Amino acid sequence: MPADQLNALTKSEPEAAPARQPALGILGGLRWMWRQLTSMRTALILLFLMALGSVPGSVFPQRGASPLRVGQYLQDHTTIGPWLDRLSMFDVYASSWFAAIYLLLMVSLAGCILPRCLHYARNLRSVPPATPRNLARMPEHRSFYTTAIESDVVDAAIASLRRARFRLRPAAASSDTGVSDVGSSVAAEKGYVHEFGNLVFHLSILLLLVGVAWGSWFGYRGTVIIVEGEGFANTLTQYDDFVPGRGFSTGLLAPFSFTMDAFDAKFLEDGPNRGQPDQYTADVTYRERPGAELQAERIEVNKPLGVNGAKVFLLGHGYAPAFTVRDGEGIVVFSGAVPALPQDPAFTSETVVKVPDAQPEQLGFNVTATPTAPDKVDPATGPKSIFPEANDPRVYLGAWTGDLGLDSGVPQNVYQLDSSDMEQLGRKDLGVGETWTLPDGRGSITFDGLGEFANMQVAYDPGRWLALIATVAAMVGISLSLLVRRRRLWVRATADVDGRTLVEVAGLAQTEWAALAQEVDAVVGELPGAPAAVEVRG
Amino acid sequence: MSSETWAYTSNALVYSTIIVLSFALLAFAADLAVGTGQKRADAAKPRRSSLGRQATSGSGGNAGGATVTVAAPPLPDVQRWARVGVSLTTLAAALAVGAVITRGISVERPPWGNMYEFTVTAVATMLVIWVAMLPTRPEWRDLGILVVLFNLLLLGVAVLVLYTEAAQLVPALKSYWLWIHVTAAIIASSVFTVGSLASVLYLFSERYERRAAAGSAGDVRDWIGARLPASDQLDKVAYQTISFAFPLWFFAVVAGAVWAEDAWGRYWGWDPKEVWAFVTLVIYAAYLHARATAGWRGRRAAIIAIVGLTAFLFSYFGVNIFFVGLHSYGGT
Ligand code: HEM
Numbered sequence: 001m002p003a004d005q006l007n008a009l010t011k012s013e014p015e016a017a018p019a020r021q022p023a024l025g026i027l028g029g030l031r032w033m034w035r036q037l038t039s040m041r042t043a044l045i046l047l048f049l050m051a052l053g054s055v056p057g058s059v060f061p062q063r064g065a066s067p068l069r070v071g072q073y074l075q076d077h078t079t080i081g082p083w084l085d086r087l088s089m090f091d092v093y094a095s096s097w098f099a100a101i102y103l104l105l106m107v108s109l110a111g112c113i114l115p116r117c118l119h120y121a122r123n124l125r126s127v128p129p130a131t132p133r134n135l136a137r138m139p140e141h142r143s144f145y146t147t148a149i150e151s152d153v154v155d156a157a158i159a160s161l162r163r164a165r166f167r168l169r170p171a172a173a174s175s176d177t178g179v180s181d182v183g184s185s186v187a188a189e190k191g192y193v194h195e196f197g198n199l200v201f202h203l204s205i206l207l208l209l210v211g212v213a214w215g216s217w218f219g220y221r222g223t224v225i226i227v228e229g230e231g232f233a234n235t236l237t238q239y240d241d242f243v244p245g246r247g248f249s250t251g252l253l254a255p256f257s258f259t260m261d262a263f264d265a266k267f268l269e270d271g272p273n274r275g276q277p278d279q280y281t282a283d284v285t286y287r288e289r290p291g292a293e294l295q296a297e298r299i300e301v302n303k304p305l306g307v308n309g310a311k312v313f314l315l316g317h318g319y320a321p322a323f324t325v326r327d328g329e330g331i332v333v334f335s336g337a338v339p340a341l342p343q344d345p346a347f348t349s350e351t352v353v354k355v356p357d358a359q360p361e362q363l364g365f366n367v368t369a370t371p372t373a374p375d376k377v378d379p380a381t382g383p384k385s386i387f388p389e390a391n392d393p394r395v396y397l398g399a400w401t402g403d404l405g406l407d408s409g410v411p412q413n414v415y416q417l418d419s420s421d422m423e424q425l426g427r428k429d430l431g432v433g434e435t436w437t438l439p440d441g442r443g444s445i446t447f448d449g450l451g452e453f454a455n456m457q458v459a460y461d462p463g464r465w466l467a468l469i470a471t472v473a474a475m476v477g478i479s480l481s482l483l484v485r486r487r488r489l490w491v492r493a494t495a496d497v498d499g500r501t502l503v504e505v506a507g508l509a510q511t512e513w514a515a516l517a518q519e520v521d522a523v524v525g526e527l528p529g530a531p532a533a534v535e536v537r538g
Numbered sequence: 539m540s541s542e543t544w545a546y547t548s549n550a551l552v553y554s555t556i557i558v559l560s561f562a563l564l565a566f567a568a569d570l571a572v573g574t575g576q577k578r579a580d581a582a583k584p585r586r587s588s589l590g591r592q593a594t595s596g597s598g599g600n601a602g603g604a605t606v607t608v609a610a611p612p613l614p615d616v617q618r619w620a621r622v623g624v625s626l627t628t629l630a631a632a633l634a635v636g637a638v639i640t641r642g643i644s645v646e647r648p649p650w651g652n653m654y655e656f657t658v659t660a661v662a663t664m665l666v667i668w669v670a671m672l673p674t675r676p677e678w679r680d681l682g683i684l685v686v687l688f689n690l691l692l693l694g695v696a697v698l699v700l701y702t703e704a705a706q707l708v709p710a711l712k713s714y715w716l717w718i719h720v721t722a723a724i725i726a727s728s729v730f731t732v733g734s735l736a737s738v739l740y741l742f743s744e745r746y747e748r749r750a751a752a753g754s755a756g757d758v759r760d761w762i763g764a765r766l767p768a769s770d771q772l773d774k775v776a777y778q779t780i781s782f783a784f785p786l787w788f789f790a791v792v793a794g795a796v797w798a799e800d801a802w803g804r805y806w807g808w809d810p811k812e813v814w815a816f817v818t819l820v821i822y823a824a825y826l827h828a829r830a831t832a833g834w835r836g837r838r839a840a841i842i843a844i845v846g847l848t849a850f851l852f853s854y855f856g857v858n859i860f861f862v863g864l865h866s867y868g869g870t
Pocket of ligand 1 (some may be wrong): 037038039040042043048105106109110112113198202205259478481482499784820822823825826830
């Protein structure tokens with residue numbers, strides 16, 4: 001294959017230049033480094049590093065996604081854990097070494113692609129190079145004899161190539177250079193869109209990174225548990241968990257609010273997957289900003305609520321048993337629903353109720369709630385729900401009295417009772433509406449019903465539109481680049497001594513391309529006197 | 539018919555596919571055994587122009603080596619076993635498509651909602667693509683043995699390990715983006731697989747060529763290599779398939795991101811499945827770069843393609859088995 005020709009087609013691929021190295025001092029060294037960094041080989045190696053560097057993030061638990069599992073891992077692996085932590089193995093995608101890889105890749109990409117863009121722009125109106133002397137060396141080559149005269153053949157070739165929207169080398173250009181000194185010929189080129197697509201693709205990758213960075217810098221994400229009937233206003237204090245971007249300020253919190261009027265979880269009632277979740281819906285009413293009109297919306301899994309630039313998602317749900325607690329003096333000291341953590345697919349759920357205001361002493365309750373109570377409780381496992389829907393709710397209570405330990409200053413888990421300074425009063429299970437009168441005049445607890453809570457996530461990502469536009473552009477670019485090949489076609493007609501005309505048609509594509517042969521054949525087919533089949537030499 | 543009957547029919551079709559593919563594998567193995575370098579001899583002959591096969595005298599050439607010739611040589615009979623293999627594989631493809639359709643009727647949705655369904659659909663897709671390419675790309679026939687072997691293994695894993703009863707989807711999977719995302723992923727991964735399998739064969743063929751040139755060919759790998767098409771043919775198949783699959787895989791990942799944005803509130807969260815889809819994408823990007831870089835074409839590029847396939851298989855099987863993530867269709 002004619003290497004010089006191919007190079008002409010694929011040129012400006014900035015390969016690391018072969019050592020042309022009269023010592024040029026610091027400047028020369030820097031230039032050498034830059035050329036290395038922007039070479040294709042470096043791009044290859046950086047791509048591999050990028051792939052390799054992403055892997056540990058799937059092997060080790062990540063703080064961003066599951067901080068609890070990271071804590072667990074560190075507890076279980078006391079020797080290697082801290083070392084892994086020092087290597088940022090639990091924050092891979094926020095680590096400095098990962099950033100180093102992708103920033104190098106992006107610098108390399110910019111250094112490689114921007115000069116190519118300039119080159120492309122400069123050559124937008126370039127003229128295909130003249131027909132080379134020896135067409136037989138081209139990867140696709142056909143030849144035949146015809147009785148048609150030279151100029152008729154070339155005219156037919158020009159017409160055919162024009163129709164196929166090739167860019168042609170003007171006749172004047174050929175005679176200027178005098179390269180094409182035998183016969184008359186036409187040189188054509190097509191497929192500049194290949195390079196265009198390639199450039200669009202790589203530039204879009206840069207743009208995508210900008211979009212991602214923008215979003216993670218100025219965005220935020222927070223989760224909140226909302227019990228049926230309760231509301232949420234978008235302020236920091238309302239979140240259970242909040243992860244701001246580095247450029248976050250409270251001014252970025254859109255001032256919306258909503259109330260979750262109803263939550264409904266449906267489960268398959270029968271079939272092999274009985275009890276599998278079927279659909280969750282949360283009906284909310286919301287205001288874009290204080291004083292704005294009240295609007296109703298239904299949030300489902302995969303169907304978030306978009307409000308004021310932020311999105312509200314339904315991540316999960318659970319049950320929230322509602323209680324009324326009276327103390328020894330008959331005063332209502334607690335009333336409301338407490339979210340309970342699901343323990344199994346049938347939503348056996350656990351929580352605690354803490355009543356610090358009760359007299360004569362504080363009260364605490366361990367609660368196991370079953371949306372559909374079992375007929376009989378297995379003493380070994382404790383009460384277990386038999387179906388996830390609230391068909392026959394029941395709560396199993398353990399009551400404690402004494403000091404809840406809330407004033408000790410140590411932060412407490414809201415789902416656990418610290419019973420070290422408490423004394424157990426007894427156990428009891430209640431159906432909806434039933435009341436348990438505690439012994440020794442400590443008061444009473446009523447199970448008012450089983451409400452539901454939803455686990456909502458609020459996310460704000462101002463860069464996501466940019467990221468989407470960039471990826472769409474990248475997809476268009478890469479498709480153009482891979483579908484279209486830049487290729488050159490030549491047709492030459494040379495008068496023979498005995499009055500016939502030798503016709504040669506040749507083609508060269510930038511990268512091997514199956515359709516080149518067809519394209520060459522198509523041109524051959526439109527020339528005067530073309531035989532049905534011609535020899536092919538590769 | 540009831541949904542149970544449809545599900546039962548689908549299972550029966552999967553088993554039939556396995557049986558027919560086993561026979562196809564035997565036929566291709568027989569083809570490999572009796573073919574004695576015949577294909578290489580064919581490949582060495584001048585290629586036919588797509589203008590037509592009929593011999594023409596044209597205007598009779600004599601000058602300057604510009605002659606007008608070429609007739610289609612009759613197909614050598616040693617390829618009889620290969621033809622049997624192709625017929626059986628075509629039948630298997632039809633059976634696999636039937637298995638997908640009946641499963642879809644049974645569950646009343648597109649049947650790629652869990653690993654089992656995804657695998658069966660990917661097998662059907664791969665077989666159909668392979669059969670459909672044969673008329674225009676005869677060199678694909680030599681991939682037959684690996685394509686059949688690989689799909690047989692996939693079906694085995696599907697039936698023995700991944701099998702899931704026909705059922706409804708969990709809420710997280712009820713999104714039309716799922717169908718867009720998964721459909722693109724199935725097609726892209728099927729094509730990637732074919733391309734990477736061609737790269738596996740390439741390594742054998744290229745090794746044989748290198749060693750035959752040095753006069754040292756002679757071991758088992760050379761025996762296989764000698765029966766394969768010329769390495770540049772295989773290289774071309776690999777490049778064409780991978781450059782077709784790459785934008786599609788890119789699209790599948792992007793569609794997944796759009797879906798994740800609706801489902802989980804972020805379009806990218808480095809969930810293990812996402813990590814490995816990304817790793818696969820980057821490795822195949824490296825493959826395309828390697829093809830454009832002098833010194834990396836050929837063997838090294840083929841190895842990258844095989845690494846890409848390994849990463850893909852891991853993102854498919856490994857992630858669901860080893861890691862905890864949000865992608866909840868792990869089967870059981
Ligand atoms: C995020 C990183 C990158 C990705 C995902 C990527 C992806 C790709 C893909 C898929 C192609 C194939 C397109 C085709 O064959 O037409 C390609 C081609 C190319 N890439 Fe990249 N690339 C990346 C970074 C880079 C870097 C850093 C450089 C420069 C050092 C570079 C230079 C090129 C060039 C010159 C081509 C065209 C090769 C040809 O002419 O066929 N790329 N890239």
